[in-house]
Amino acid sequence: MIRDLTDDEARRGLVLKWGTTDPDVIPAWVAEMDYALAPPVAAALHDAIEAGITGYPRFETEGGVLGEAYAGWASRQFGHRVDPEQVVPVVDVTAGVRVALDVLSEPGPMVMPGPAYSPQLDVAQVTGRERVDLLLDPDAPRAEIDLDSLDQAFADGARTLLLTQPHNPWGRVFTRTELEGIRDVVVRHGARVISDEIHAPLVLAGAEHVPYLSIEGTADHAVAVVAASKAFNTAGLRCAQIVSADTATHRRLTDVPMVRNDSWSPLGVIAAVAAYTDGDAWLDALRVRLSSQRDLLARLLAQHLPEARMRPLEATYLAWIDLRAYGHDDPAAVALERGRVQLAAGHDYQPGLTGHVRLNIATSPERLTEIVHRLATALTPGTTSNS
Structure with a gap:
């Protein structure tokens, strides 16, 4: 019931999240989902x-x-x-x-x-x-x-x-x-x-x-x-x-x-x-998908960024991740420059806060996997993506 948008569909439809990024960047910042509209709404x-x-x-x-x-x-x-x-x-x-x-x-x-x-x-x-x-x-x-x-x-x-x-x-x-x-x-x-x-x-x-x-x-x-x-x-x-x-x-x-x-x-x-x-039925399916994405993110972080700290995600599709252990004051900037993935910087939510990002998980499992691979590559020198 939840249909993933293709990259081309996302760039046409999500004009802020996808439409303002370079073609080689995966956006995972603003709070929009990479999913087609619920059929009753459409x-x-x-x-x-x-x-x-x-x-x-x-x-x-x-x-x-x-x-x-x-x-x-x-x-x-x-x-x-x-x-x-x-x-x-x-x-x-x-x-x-x-x-x-x-x-x-x-x-x-x-x-x-x-x-x-x-x-x-x-x-x-x-x-x-x-x-x-x-x-x-x-x-x-x-x-x-x-x-x-x-x-x-x-x-x-x-x-x-x-x-x-x-x-x-x-x-x-x-x-x-x-x-x-x-x-x-x-x-x-x-x-x-x-x-x-x-x-x-x-x-x-x-x-x-x-x-x-x-x-x-x-x-x-x-x-x-x-x-x-x-x-x-x-x-x-x-x-x-x-x-x-x-x-x-x-x-x-x-x-x-x-x-x-x-x-x-x-x-x-x-x-x-x-x-x-x-x-209601579409929303039920969405929550199942997002719960699965949350669990996938936890596994990916444990595998590729084991020093990352994320409290249990109980709601939203927005993961708040502490990356201070990797030594970058602005890991979102590093992720964009080195990994070509766009996250929301922690200091946008608390001026002066270092080492944190907000990551949008409302995408496909494949994209989320690639996002974490790219983030790990950006933050940990010598790491390469195996995707």
Whole structure:
């Protein structure tokens, strides 16, 4: 059910990931998958283009067909009851985070666990806030949010936590117990949570996503920002959703002037509805493929880069790899220059961080194998690829 794109198809279709690289480079950096569109999504988009649906979207800020589709999907996937009328469309997840900060949060600093998704490193600043980094110790055996540090950040004046869960680039799925601990700290300080859950569909075998809003006692201080775009490879179609579970919160989101919420795309709505309504079987197959790719990566690293350190990948198709043992401050640059493979540099996710890369595993087993062979060749002098 998951069809790998050929190199030519990928260069035509994935105009950023593949279209900006030299022909001899394998791209494994930006978060797009080297897979063909899910058939239900492709069919819905084809019908929409045939019908000429390329104008403005319906400016529905409460429920509608998108809200119904997401609510049904959340119920099936997570057992989470969502009020369809409290699903608000936005252009993308980062814009949704910005809208939620602008509309719901007090002016104080925003706490951001890091390393963090690089485009969101500036979201506090563009909303007139200071960013307080809650940085993961690179040597920590497990990637966790330090509740004592979070408590101190709020005590020092922070008012909002931007919680990415599942986390990119950590690859963590936070447990219910962990989320309850976060809730307790937030409630103690009267603070707010914006939960970026774009990777929720991409929880791999052995883990389970718990929506933050499904935790008791979160409705009055939190929203979730969600989308089908990461799991179904439709980021360019521009449609995400802000989900609330509190009437007052929802009303604040829908009462803002339209100019504050960038206009979403009608094709994005159509793709999201198709994904949420008819995409379950394809998504199941995708998670099987990605779980297999995760296991393949672990074997390849053990064989070809035994000093690499990677915590268990519980979600996303983005592996966070510590390569400090190989002695390069910027292993992504070395990989590109010597190995002709493009990875995302660790310092993009935490300025000043050395020795780390983020590697996209959402490709074919053959490409992933070649990526690791090339990386090993680049980082370890005297090594040659046997592919």
